[in-house]
Amino acid sequence: MSIAHEFDYAKPASLKEALALLARPVPGGAVSLAGGTDLVAWLRDGAVSPGRLVDLKGLAELRGIRLKGGKLWIGAAATFAEIIASPLVKRHAPLLVESSGLVASVGVRNRATIGGNVCSAVPCCDSGPTLLVHEAVVHVATPRGQKRIPMKQWFLGPRRTALAKGGIVLGFSLPLAKHAGAFAKLKRYRGEDLAQASVGVRVDAKGVWRVAYGSVAPTPIRGPKVERLLKGVKKPDAALLKKAVALAEAEVAPITDIRSSDIYRRLMVGVMLKRAVRLAAARLAGRGPAYGINVMEEDAQ
Amino acid sequence: MKEIAIRLNGEVRRVAVAPNETLLDVLRAKLGVKTPKEGCGRGDCGACTVLLDGKAVRSCLILAIEVDGQSVVTLEGVGKAGPTALQKAFVKNNVFQCGFCAPGVILSASALLVEKPQPSEHDVREALAGNLCRCTGYAPIVATVLAVAKKSAKKKPASRRARS
Numbered sequence: 001m002s003i004a005h006e007f008d009y010a011k012p013a014s015l016k017e018a019l020a021l022l023a024r025p026v027p028g029g030a031v032s033l034a035g036g037t038d039l040v041a042w043l044r045d046g047a048v049s050p051g052r053l054v055d056l057k058g059l060a061e062l063r064g065i066r067l068k069g070g071k072l073w074i075g076a077a078a079t080f081a082e083i084i085a086s087p088l089v090k091r092h093a094p095l096l097v098e099s100s101g102l103v104a105s106v107g108v109r110n111r112a113t114i115g116g117n118v119c120s121a122v123p124c125c126d127s128g129p130t131l132l133v134h135e136a137v138v139h140v141a142t143p144r145g146q147k148r149i150p151m152k153q154w155f156l157g158p159r160r161t162a163l164a165k166g167g168i169v170l171g172f173s174l175p176l177a178k179h180a181g182a183f184a185k186l187k188r189y190r191g192e193d194l195a196q197a198s199v200g201v202r203v204d205a206k207g208v209w210r211v212a213y214g215s216v217a218p219t220p221i222r223g224p225k226v227e228r229l230l231k232g233v234k235k236p237d238a239a240l241l242k243k244a245v246a247l248a249e250a251e252v253a254p255i256t257d258i259r260s261s262d263i264y265r266r267l268m269v270g271v272m273l274k275r276a277v278r279l280a281a282a283r284l285a286g287r288g289p290a291y292g293i294n295v296m297e298e299d300a301q
Numbered sequence: 302m303k304e305i306a307i308r309l310n311g312e313v314r315r316v317a318v319a320p321n322e323t324l325l326d327v328l329r330a331k332l333g334v335k336t337p338k339e340g341c342g343r344g345d346c347g348a349c350t351v352l353l354d355g356k357a358v359r360s361c362l363i364l365a366i367e368v369d370g371q372s373v374v375t376l377e378g379v380g381k382a383g384p385t386a387l388q389k390a391f392v393k394n395n396v397f398q399c400g401f402c403a404p405g406v407i408l409s410a411s412a413l414l415v416e417k418p419q420p421s422e423h424d425v426r427e428a429l430a431g432n433l434c435r436c437t438g439y440a441p442i443v444a445t446v447l448a449v450a451k452k453s454a455k456k457k458p459a460s461r462r463a464r465s
Contacts, residue, residue: 002323002342002361009303009320009366033367040323040362041343053320055367081356105431107409108344110356111363191430192345 003043011055015168018054019143022166026051032168033057034077034116037108061141061170062115065089071173076115078171081106083114084292093174094291095181095202099130101292102185105192115169118154121161121219128155128220129200129212130183131172138162139170146170155219179204180284184272184295188259196260199248199272201280207234211273216252216265225251226273235281244277245270272296305369309334310378318365325349327365328375336376336404340433347432350405351375357412357428376404379411387411387449394445398436406432410446419450 008026012018022030028051033039042048056062062077065086072092074083080100083089089096103109103117103126117127118138131151138149142164149162151172156162163169181202187193198214209230211223225247230236236244254265275295282288302317309332316331328334328351340348342361349361352374380388387410397403406429413420413428420428425446426439434442 002326002339003321006319006321009364011367033364036364036367037344037359037362040364043321044323044342044361053364057367104344105347106413106428107347107350107357107359107431108362110353111358191426 003040005043005046005049007043007050008052009055010052011058013058015059015061015141018056018059018168019141019166021052021054022168023143024052028052030054030166032119034062034119035079035112036116037104037112038116038120038122056115056168059168062168067092067176068173071175073171073173074114075171076169077113078115079111079113080109080117084109090291092176093130093134095133095183095200096127096130096174098181098291098293099126099183099185099198099200102126102183102294108192114172119161119163119169121155121157121159123158123218123220124195124198124215125155125220126185126195126198126214129198129214130181131174132212132220132222133181133200133202133210134174135210136172136174138172140164140167141170142167152222155221157218177204180280180288182276182279182283182295184276186265186268186272186296190297194259197254197265197269197272199269199276201273201276203230203234203277203280203284205284207232209233209277211248213248213252213269215259216254216269218253221252223248223251223273230277234284236277241274241277245274248273303366303369305366307368307370308372310374310381316365320364320366322365323361324351324363324365324368324373325360328360328373334375334377338401338404340401345431345433346402347405347409348402350408350432352408352412355412355415357409374408376407379407385411386453387414387446390445390449391442394441396437396441396445397434402432402434402436406434406442410442414446414450414453419454420446422447 030052031050033053033055062075064075080103083100136151140147183200185198186196195215200212202210209227211226214220226244249270254262256262304317306315338348340346344359344362351360425443
């Protein structure tokens, strides 16, 4: 038996039922299951031992990608494969296509969901920087009604989020605006790997930059110092980029772990920021390669 | 225990499962399907790849109880009517040595060729990036998938063009 721990399983058909199942007491507690690519691995490791799994894949509220109320709505149960294939995401949030394409491998992307990714909330969460620079809003259902949580307030620590116990993430809304972006992910080798560091940047038509980092702090974080420096400059020159690199290196707080040393992460964040900013500036000007590359891979240069 | 029904390689199979049994465990231990392998057990290596409703997924990270009512294809199902063109070409080019990764590689590559009959080299490498091979390396595998795609385009140009 590959999972030693025993638990109950329920697949509710309605949101109300799902919230009730999460709220009903059970030894070990109840947890939500979406794609399971993190949760089942953690169950196998014995890292978590819930008494009940509540499978959210039967809930219509969590499915689909559409325009809703002037925003791009991405259901929490959208898989990375669905996000990559979505014409709406490609048109309105192409940066999300770029970062989703770098999540693990096809076999994981066919199953793993964006809602699960941000609820797992590991520091290397690939969706984190992208949703942060889009200033996405997390829509949450609780037994006491629905709530909206800005992405900036979402991550509280490694594997800790602002989702109250028993809450369910319904999806994400992303404001629509003309913009360009780029996502850089540093890995130990080509193909699938968790990020040693990641950088997402977004620039709008007025030259307002948003920058976020992954794997270089306890959670994905914004880069306010770099954002202030670049503000209003649609095409930063070499001198400005040099300053931005120094600020980026200073505003991250990496640690040494199995994937790399803190100093390597800190210095690479500067390199990644420079490449991502250049790429986003080129895309804003209508040049540059299509979304769906990793600027850290040699043939993307 | 709960009885689930899955369409396994075209045949409806019913089996009683506990919530903590993975799809991989149930396929191998209860349904007698042995081509999906347990390698890493955490979704990295791709040896446990199966097609779930046509899409390549990791059966080690899916609970059997989750796939009630869905269709699962393993290598046993792919080669049901004799080896496919891809399988024959893999044998001819001797792309596998120990064969542990072969079922996963064949399923991932087969799913790719259905979705994208004329993949680029990048597409092939991307589709197989999560199927680790420790023996022969990836060059002969990738070259063979590309060659099979090219050959199938020559054979059926009309239908391929109509689809793209």
